[in-house]
Amino acid sequence: MAVIALTKANFKETIENNPFVIVDFWAQWCDPCVAFMPTFEAAAEKNPDIVFGMVNTEADPEIGEYFEVSQIPGILVIREQAGIHAQVGEIGAPALDEIIKWARDFDMTPVREYYKQQAQAAN
Numbered sequence: 001m002a003v004i005a006l007t008k009a010n011f012k013e014t015i016e017n018n019p020f021v022i023v024d025f026w027a028q029w030c031d032p033c034v035a036f037m038p039t040f041e042a043a044a045e046k047n048p049d050i051v052f053g054m055v056n057t058e059a060d061p062e063i064g065e066y067f068e069v070s071q072i073p074g075i076l077v078i079r080e081q082a083g084i085h086a087q088v089g090e091i092g093a094p095a096l097d098e099i100i101k102w103a104r105d106f107d108m109t110p111v112r113e114y115y116k117q118q119a120q121a122a123n
Contacts, residue, residue: 003044006053007060015081018051022100023076025069027058032090033073039093040075047100077103082111 006014006023015021024040026033037054044052057064057072067076067083077085077099084106087099 003041003052003054006055006063008062011053011055011060011063014051014053015078019080020049020103021051021053021078022103023078024052024054025057025064025067025072025074025076026054027056027072029058030072036073036090039091039096042093043096043100050100075099079103079106080108080111082108082115084108084111 003024004010004014022043024033024036026036028034040052040054044050055063057069064072067086071088073090074086074088075091075096076083077087085099085103091099
C-alpha cells in the first residue's frame with residue numbers, strides 16, 4: 001500500500017476508519033525526515049494491512065500540536081483509534097520492523113476496557 005499524505009482534511013477520518021495506522025511526522029527542511037522516507041515507504045509496501053500516513057508539520061502544524069510533537073522525525077502508532085507507541089528520532093528499517101511487530105502483538109484488551117469504562121462513566 002502506498003503512503004498517504006495526512007492533512008487536517010483527512011486525518012480524523014483515516015484514524016476512525018482504519019484499525020491500524022502508523023503516522024510519520026516530518027518536514028521538508030528536516031534531513032533525517034527526508035532520509036527516513038524510503039524506509040517508511042518500504043515498510044508500507046511490506047505491510048499492506050496497515051495504513052501508513054505522513055503529516056507534514058509545516059503544512060499542517062495543528063496535527064503535530066495536538067499530539068504534542070516537539071521533535072521530528074517522529075512516528076506514532078495508532079491501533080483502534082488509540083496511540084499505543086510514539087518514537088522520536090532517526091530509526092532504521094530493523095527498528096521500524098520491530099516496532100511494527102510489537103504493535104501487531106500488542107494486547108488491546110486493556111485499552112478497549114478503559115474506553116468501555118469511560119463510556120459507561122459518561123452515561
